[in-house]
Amino acid sequence: MTEVSIPAPRTREAPAAQRDVRLAPRPPTGRRLRPGPTSARALALGPLLLLVGWTGGSAVGLIDPATLSPPWTVVTTFGELAADGRLQSNLLTSLQRSVAGLVLGVGAGVGLALLAGLTRTGEAIIDGPVQVKRAVPTLALIPLAIIWFGIGEQMKIIVIATSVLIPVYVNTHAALRGVDARYVELAETVGLSRLRFVRQVALPGALPGFFVGLRLAVTVSWTALVVVEQVNATSGIGYLMTQARTYGQTEIIIAGLVVYAVFGLVGDTAVRAIERSALSWRRTLGS
């Protein structure tokens, strides 16, 4: 009680040791607003946690195998699929479709973004239709695509390419528009030709935006793949999964999902690696 009622002057008379201001551990300077370095291991943490949850849930019976097959069943299914060669051949088909669509779509996206970003006419003609396409879901285009291009590879690749085109176009176009006007002025004073301006100023300036688009595009190429392979396909991972659905084989469906997930992740990691080396001049939060 007396302790509590002691008046303010006591603080002044407190022993030296108590008056000492404890130095709070200071955060490392220059780091406070940055998220800190990211390692490959840190990036794997999220997916790893999911895997642990899935395994644990299945092991203790929290997850019904009829709803979601346990990981070990999926692993053995992978073994079986690989043993009879179905995994490899379907995976190869899917990869070919995805890569073909990706290459075409990225090329078209960059080309259109350049035309729209660097010329008034291009902007007027291209930007509107691309935004319209952006608003239309890929799935809704399938019936028309089948009528136009049939049910063969051509249709699938075109659907993937047009889906991939959107994120590449949108991000590259925005980045081109955002290239600093001061650099444009510099290009004028050193007398750069239009071609050189595009190659040495516009394109490198838009590269960060392009890579954002490319990362999205890699994922989109896989998701578009799922759509086209579940419609009238006779091969590919999506076909494998559609068949499995007919026979109620959840383990094959999961195996297919795992393939999609792994390749999505691998694709994204690959693009990030390319991005890091291509944009090594940048000093930003992420690096």
Add this chain to the structure above:
Amino acid sequence: MATDTRELTAVRATTLTRGFGARIVLDSLDLEIAEGEFVALLGRSGSGKSTLLRALAELDDGVAGSGELAVPVERSVVFQDARLLPWARVLDNVVLGLDGPQARERGREALAEVGLGGRERAWPNELSGGEQQRVALARSLVRRPALLLADEPFGALDALTRIRMQELLLELHARHRPAVLLVTHDVDEAVALADRVIVLDTGRIVVDRPIPRGASDAAAHRKHLLAALGVG
């Protein structure tokens, strides 16, 4: 625009007028700069200094105006910011837009001249502000300009770096003899560097004063110029 490299005259502007909307920024201005002459351009904010420099650099596309202007084709501009392309290495920045097999060799020489030999492969981000401005100087030099237009090139540098850069600019001018138009609002810088100081006020030249080299009456020039600028 007509280009004229008549003997001894690097720049000839006659009744040069520029305006933005109803506001006249350059008012029927006449200016001649001789070959190799170092001219400093002083003036308060909004006096038309930058507009004049941009007119000489032919960077004023779309700005309303009239008058005659003859400037050399070989001209280069140094901006207040170094304005290096961050995605291009130092040497690539220096030779930006140049052709031919000797371009890179000349670029290396120019870098060595500004004291950055060996930094050809560095990224602009890795350089200090002063070093970046040196690269910008090298980029201008390598074009062998007959006219060097500099828009407050040292404005963003710290005092010590600025002094060193001023010395470097004088040295480079002595060696290569381009005509120089240096826009600045530092009276001391103008007096120390230029052969001739011009003061611009509301788009007109109000002072045009030669500063003989080696003259010891810097204080008198300073006082006169400050008075013309409405200070002191």
